[in-house]
Amino acid sequence: MPTHEVANQVPPLVGHDVADDPALLAGLRRYDAEWAEPELRDLGRLAGGERAQEWGRVVNENPPVLHTHDRYGNRIDEVEFHPYWHDLMTVAVRHGLHAAPWASARPGAHVARAAKMYVWGQVDAGHTCPISMTYAAIPALRANPALAAEYEPLLSSTTYDYGLRVPSTKSGLIAGMSMTEKQGGSDVRANTTTATPAGDGTYRLVGHKWFTSAPMSDMFLTLAQAPGGLSCFLVPRVLPDGTRNPIRLQRLKNKLGNKSNASAEIEYEQAVGWPLGAEGAGVRTIIQMVNNTRLDCVLGSAAGMRYGAVQAVHHTTHRTAFGARLLDQPLMRNVLADLVIEAEAATTVAMRLAGASDRGEETFRRLGLAVSKYWVCKRAPMHAAEALECLGGNGYVEESGMPRLYREAPLQSIWEGSGNVAALDTLRAMARQPESVDAYFTEVEQAAGADSRLDDAVARLRKDLSDLDDIQFRARRLVESMALALQGSLLVRYGPTAVADGFCGSRFGDHGGAFGTLPSGVDTEAVIARAVTV
Template sequence: MPNTHEVTNQVPPLTGHDVSADPALLESLRREGAGWAEAEVRELGVLAGGEQAQEWGRLAERNSPVLHTHDRYGHRVDEVEFHPYWHELMTVAVRHGLHGAPWRDERPGAHVARAAKVFVWGQADPGHLCPISMTYAAVPALRSQPDLAEVYEPLLTSPFYDFGLREPTSKRGVIAGMSMTEKQGGSDVRANTTRAVPTGEDGFYTLTGHKWFTSAPMSDVFLTLAQAPGGLSCFLVPRVLPDGTRNAIRLQRLKDKLGNRSNASSEIEYEGALGRLVGEEGRGVATIIRMVNMTRLDCAVSSASGMRQGLVQAVHHATHRSAFGARLADQPLMTNVLADLAVEAEAATIASLRLAGAVDRAAAGDTEEELLRRIGLAVTKYWVCKRAPAHAAEALECLGGNGYVEDSGLPRLYRESPLPSIWEGSGNVAALDVLRAMGRQPQAVDAFFAEIDRAAGADRRLDAATARLRKDLGDPGDAAAVQYRARRLVERMALVLQGSLLVRHGHPAVADAFCASRLDSDWGIAFGTLPPGVDTSTIIARGTPAAA
């Protein structure tokens, strides 16, 4: 009888590879002043690409968290049960400082080092990075209230993941969540209706209201917004009070999400929950925006990480799969697609790590870098996160029907890809934030062009695109017209910034392909429409997975 089950022309599993062996990542790490962290980034990259961590991520995603509102006897417990592998992922992330190392490490490049670690470890599972990112971002907001920061900052930056429902200051380390949006307002947090009433004890309030999205509800503390007598204010709300009793935080339900399913996102109610004021009454948005700025950096880094992951999967498949008499990787149209995906991933990576470097230098007192961080982060968050779903879809399609099957891992990547664009304000919010930055801090536009102009004269296509952009921003028209065109303007800002960085620091083949396609109007809407003359083989080689 014929053997109908002989397996041929199938692609071997992509496990046991070093996800940190990414030239754009490592080059950026060194250039932005964090070369001292390369050994740890490589260690984490080998772990992330290994079979064990990949299995942790797969099963944590497949076995979504479960909410238990009551115990068997009818007592209210408000507990979320996670798959055990979730805790393994969290333990590694915290041990390597993804949640807070830059706040306790004074070396230059600490934020860059952390961003690189987020980039590689997120390829094991992006879902658990949500509470990791919020914990990282909570510290600058808490510093608005020095006495609270003194107590909580050492716990938020501790290398110990200490899960469990206990009073926060009794633990070896704590995780922070964020609870801002409400059903009537969404991103318009000033429309919040949660009320905060002073208790009479200095700095303490009772909070009553319904929060529509609270990610990671098993966190130890939450930063939340509520309407105090003096206006919208920021509060620190613990899950367990100093006397060991549970705070009046009720978990109503978990959200059934498109992706990010290893992580719990919930609706909660405050029923007179006790909170502590952070900063001044009426300054809640100004306080919480310090947290939002840091999570926006993680949105860009995570999107770039997902692009790299999809690219590597696509190149691996095309290298081992044959069709129509030749390897997919040797067929001209496929090389165009793969190279285009690689160019996009490298541009996202180099821009994200550059902005992590701006965070470092701004923290050291560099005002020019602070201005660049302010506008460049909003620009990059908009564009890189907006490109991620299209990139994931194209990478999936490179695997054909195999990519549409859950076992390939690409559907999971595809479902995850829209999240960073939505988190901390969707595309419109990010684009309008760029306009706000330009209006309130015109010097930020000068800092943006100063960064672009460091590549002046190196590529005629970049120079021409920069001149067009400068003209448009110099005469934008009335406010309504500017808002109408905001996405187009911010897209062009992002492309010119990426082009400048690639021309200055990227591989010449990648920089040429980027300028020829993204800046010289010789590029189609779909991936795989690079113009002739691009060095696709060199570009694709940079996206080929490396053995651990």
């Protein structure tokens, strides 16, 4: 029918290489991981292909289902996933996104893994949750050398072996974490779950966990109150004798986003756990896991921003309005360039932090990660909203994929500590490790003299840090300034002139509260070209 002729619609963005990302590839090469580029490109082409994109769509439209009992009334506590979920997990594990750096001493191993996580996470963010936690669990597991010797090879295996069986009999394992409780949230020291010594080296755990990530995992790292204080335990789903550990899945959370991934409330009913570290050292032990998952929060937010910027540029390239392509409208160019600049700033700092993991720069990483976790994850929801708006009404419908991006965006700012927790953690790091402040400024001031706007921002920051009055009240503004100075320094040193100039001219100068308020003179054409993938 003539009334149904389709015109001025945008072709799907499919068949491209998601890894064709200038900021990402530059970071890969800068931090000793250029050897991983061929595999990253293979993964990028898979991520940009029609098959993987269909996997991501379907698993979010068919979320996991909890089965507490079998047909006969026996308690089974199992989670059923769409088969495509297992396809996504298989690819992630095969490419080592879950644990490869711990099994290799190769320079740049953490950077290579971060780049692959960033690329593959753009297909579906939900399944990267158990992948991230498995990556993060291994350093904490090493607090018990005997358990590490038994399980680390299986956790770092590149075989995805789904199903509840005795862990030692499987060809690969996935780990989760179980920390928060309904009365405490981020205040894990308020946890009430108890751990009683059984006399054989194990403990019996009793309590309710409010938000247990990836409940289908083979084992959890969990916190409980032992006689000596809050402690960390390894709690498997299946015990060595083949019986189910009494971990009851009460319900799955009905979440805003992250629909493909299961998150559960669970109860331990005398569940068996093995200690990781000494009694009372639970926070110190599990914080090693948290610090690694926080890096993945930054990576996930950066990946979402890159996805949104690419989709916005693609749409406006093919869509016309008022007699011209949207891309050619001056105000739209301002918006698009601003989105690309924000995405590149996030990607560049994420890769720098991954590089710090490889190079053992723990003092810098401690503070750099805290400020970046706060700021990059805070920017992601605003970025997603603006990218969606570039598609107009087409972006508001589910088929575009943008609503899924929008729903996903707030998660990274909440997971592993909300904005306030991240901001206060920055203050705590500066107070407890003053050397981390020196390491931070040593990093930032490598760009000294290259851009006067950045120099002025760093000078203001030093002045603000010298004033301790009401510092908790001012923490968000202070941490934002630290994050911007770090991003600006990295872009001035390593980014293209157009991106660095646009960042410094707006974030340290004349910039409004919304995206699309870049000052005149920014080379928007050069900036936007960095988000063109086809």
